[in-house]
Amino acid sequence: MPMQYPIWICRSNGQSKKRYIAGAASVATVLVALFGFDPQAFAQRSERTVVEPPRANIERGPTRLGTRFTTLAAPLAPAAVAGEVFLDLNIQYTDAKIYNPATDRPDSVRLRSYRDVRETNPPTIPFVAPTIEVNPGETVRLTLHNQLPQQDQSCPAPDGNVNSPHCFNRTNLHAHGLWVSPAGNSDNVLLSINPTVSFEYEYNISAGHPAGTFWYHPHLHGSTALQVSSGMAGVLIIRGSRTPAPQSNGDIACYAMPTGRHIASV
Ligand SMILES: [Cu+2]
Numbered sequence: 175m176p177m178q179y180p181i182w183i184c185r186s187n188g189q190s191k192k193r194y195i196a197g198a199a200s201v202a203t204v205l206v207a208l209f210g211f212d213p214q215a216f217a218q219r220s221e222r223t224v225v226e227p228p229r230a231n232i233e234r235g236p237t238r239l240g241t242r243f244t245t246l247a248a249p250l251a252p253a254a255v256a257g258e259v260f261l262d263l264n265i266q267y268t269d270a271k272i273y274n275p276a277t278d279r280p281d282s283v284r285l286r287s288y289r290d291v292r293e294t295n296p297p298t299i300p301f302v303a304p305t306i307e308v309n310p311g312e313t314v315r316l317t318l319h320n321q322l323p324q325q326d327q328s329c330p331a332p333d334g335n336v337n338s339p340h341c342f343n344r345t346n347l348h349a350h351g352l353w354v355s356p357a358g359n360s361d362n363v364l365l366s367i368n369p370t371v372s373f374e375y376e377y378n379i380s381a382g383h384p385a386g387t388f389w390y391h392p393h394l395h396g397s398t399a400l401q402v403s404s405g406m407a408g409v410l411i412i413r414g415s416r417t418p419a420p421q422s423n424g425d426i427a428c429y430a431m432p433t434g435r436h437i438a439s440v
Pocket residue numbers: 348350391
């Protein structure tokens with residue numbers, strides 16, 4: 175007797191009914207016929223499903239008040255102040271596989287990647303950078319550790335032109351869309367973080383910074399395109415909590431409340 179497979183038929187009133195059909199072939203036939211769903215094709219596609227990038231592990235420093243009370247006799251290091259957040263990203267080679275639709279099989283690749291120093295498990299798909307989530311009013315201290323090799327055949331630019339692809343192991347960091355200083359150790363795209371160098375960026379997110387989904391990526395002429403196309407780009411979310419008022423905009427998250435209670439229409 176062929177094996178019985180349970181299926182649930184959904185009705186428009188939200189209830190479902192359990193039925194049985196026989197045989198694996200029948201399951202596939204019914205699914206394809208009813209829903210255009212091909213389990214085999216689905217299995218192949220699911221192997222290549224893009225998963226959400228990992229969340230960056232962020233440490234939030236103690237407040238200055240807390241530090242003062244708890245470490246009076248100790249040196250005040252690290253100099254954590256209220257609203258400081260810390261994260262560290264290595265820039266390194268990542269060896270993994272990427273599906274090649276031309277050959278229908280995975281290719282082995284070695285790409286340059288941002289990798290969270292505090293990651294406990296390697297991400298399922300290690301190429302796309304971790305998602306960073308911070309709040310208005312916080313000072314983000316993001317340290318890049320360039321661990322790419324100093325030996326670099328792509329250096330210098332063959333024609334001396336800064337915009338020609340060259341020096342692929344050099345990098346820097348740009349927080350795209352943030353309302354922060356473009357100078358010094360903030361969002362300064364003129365810096366070059368060379369192999370073996372670690373550098374701490376400081377982004378002062380103002381208390382009134384709009385909420386939004388931004389992104390970060392390298393911005394050094396000559397190596398930006400190659401690094402970004404390798405996956406060196408990540409989402410940078412500023413969470414907001416400003417409610418809209420007659421004289422000022424609010425943050426989008428406050429327009430549609432999770433409870434379904436809308437305080438304004440968008
Ligand atoms: Cu950009």
